[in-house]
Amino acid sequence: MDNKHKNSVRAKQDRAGWYFLTPATLLIAIMSFYPIIQALLTSFKTGSSAAMTWAEPITFNYARMFQDRRFMTAVGNTFLYLIVQVPIMLILAILLAQLLNNKDVKFRGLFRTCIFLPCATSLVSYSLIFKSLFATQGLINTILVNLGILKENFNFLGTPWSARMIIIIALVWRWTGYNMVFYLAGLQGIEYSVYEAAKIDGANGWKTFWHITVPLLRPTIIMTFIMSINGTLQLFDESVNLTSGGPANSTITMSHYIYNNSFGQGVANFGYASAMSFFVFILVAILAAINLKVGDKRD
Amino acid sequence: MKKKLVSMMLVGAMTVTAITGCGSSGTTETAETTEETAETTEESAEATEETAEATEETAETTEAAAASEEGSNTLTVWAWDANFNIPALEAAAEDYKANVDSTFELNIVEQSQSSDVEDAITLAGSSGDYSALPDIVLFQDHYIQRYVADYPDAWNTLEGADIDWDDFGAEKLSYSTIDGVHYGVPVDNGTAIMAYRVDLLEEAGYTLDDMTGCTWEKFIEVGKAVYEKTGKYLLCMDGDGNDLIYMMLQAEGQSQFTDGVPNFTENETLKEVCSLIVQMAQENVLYLANDWSDYTDQAIQGDMVAGVMNGNWIIPTIEQVSDNSGKWEITSLPTINGGEGYAANGGSSLYITSNSKNVELAQKFLAATFGAGSTATYDAALTNGGVITCSAKAGESDVYQQGVEYFNNQAIYAKIVEMGANVPVVEQSDYHYSARSVLATAIINAINGADLDAEIEQAESDLKFEMGIN
16 A cells, blocks of 8 residues: 555655755755754853853843843834834825726826836935935925925934934835735736626725725735735844934834844844844744734634 | 656755855856756766866965965955055055065955954854954954954964064054053054134134134134034034044043943043033034934035044045145144143054964064054055054154145144154043944934933943943
8 A cells, every 4th residue: 555655646746846845945944944043042142252152041132132221222113113104105005006906097007117116226225315315415405495394404314203204204115116016916806897896886986995905905915014014123224224223223223233233333242133133033923923813804 | 767866966966056156256157057057967077077166266266365375475464445554555565575575475355344354353253263364454443452352363463573662652552452462563543633624714713723722612612603604514523423522532531431341420521521512513513414424425525514523534535625625724632621632533453363374474574564664664655545654753754744735735644643642542442332322322312402411321321231231
């Protein structure tokens, strides 16, 4: 029986499948899983990276981060971005997708491309462009002063509240189109006849959107939510390049602070940095799990 | 069956080449080879040969950036600024070739920024594999103490090198001397200058003599007048990396640290300095830029300022604005109670790594050029790279006595060397940049309305937390 099973066509196909998977699996194991385990071990160690010793007590690095006022500032900043930026971005994206899904809109392709285009720019270069736009002598200041809205040039990136606002604006600009594409793809999957039926029943645009589009797009919405949460919690480029975490650490993100503790300021506190990375990892996992649970309406 | 075996082996080979290809300079060749491997089985033997060749080439290219072989007459050195310290190293190589050994070769490998060298040491120290390091590295002064403490195995000392240490400024040597042992040979000079736009000062009714040795109180009075008359700030600094605190403290002969412990809250001078900075920023005397490029590109090169205070390596940045040639002059720093203040900020020195197999040659090279106050080296370093020496002997050279057109024909180099001899030695710390960053945060918060004393207290506790002191 065993022998027969081994030689069946099915078994052969299965085996072929595993052969195809082997190289990728090996690479992922070596390049990702091994470093993750090493990082976990490192997070329990302390001292100069040339001679790291086990921390005393073993959870020293984990306990330390909750007493670290600057890390807590970074956590606060990151959550501020998360709570303000993600909803704005996703609502904009779904509205734009709905608009551009309408067959009667002219130049649909052009608009779709334009809105998606920011995603094609590199994170560093768009951060630098935003930085020069909002510089004290930059374009935005010049326009606002000439229009008479501002009396004198305002230091957008040097004032805590406005610096945070600019990071949020930059993020919305960069990522809305990206999420819109997912919604557009999701909308293709909704039969046009469903909308026609709703129209016949007398539903207006808002009702159609709220009772047909949103429920049918639920899987896509959950996916974009998880991706955005994940992306925002690991936010790095904007903090480093747009504001350098300043002024006075008011825009620094968790990943930026972790970087500062490993390479950024000439210190190599790898143990502590790894521990903080695992904190971010756990946060992402928890938030994604909640999201899946809340979004899953199956019985 | 055979075919299957061969294809499996090829997949294996692909995986291996893909892995070894990572991070090496021979990636393109490896990738090509991989493609060929995949194409036909017959060519596999050939392809393997090519892979071997590619790997060899990779090995060679890595070798070139690392330390020279034992017994050779070549040294490899890493430096990062093609307009500043690399010409200085070229000058030293020429000097050594002409005067000591004509077969000597110096292989200078350019790094894109100073932190590349620091990261390379971190990487080597963390992995315990120092074989990628060159014979000599250029290293930033404020970082070296930390790196010697963290990675003691990465360095060779200069014990036994024939260098007249008394020739160098004591303050400069205090960075590269650790527990009384010399680790580095100074290249440049970090002496701080206070540069003024003399034409703008005159417009406001003041002269350079009024400013030399003045109190900060007087400075603020002049600064307000200058801003009113010309709309330019008399002082500027990067607000995130605020070096003003350190320099102003040093001019008073004080440090942020006492016996290795941060000394903020009990330090009346530090509090005074911080409150002066806050006051200057609020009264439009000081422009605090958002970051370093805002400081150099917008504030200085954007012609927003009438004065610059920093290490003399800022001079090339000032000189970028060619319209202002002849309008600048330099002098010493103001102090709290009046009198000329002297400080230093930044600068770098050369260090021999533990990976060098020719320590004796490296020591001899450093001792005969930078270490000997050699005029041939330092004169060319100054003319080609603007590197100013901190060797008293080299500073006597004629080149240093010449006036500089941009600075109204003032002999600024001689002036800087002279000021450098007066810089007081203050306590240095491994946590120099951490202290700078917490105090910069305190000052920005205070400018935005927070209570300065409370902020300084918070800064001290943040720094102590980072250092692990309770």
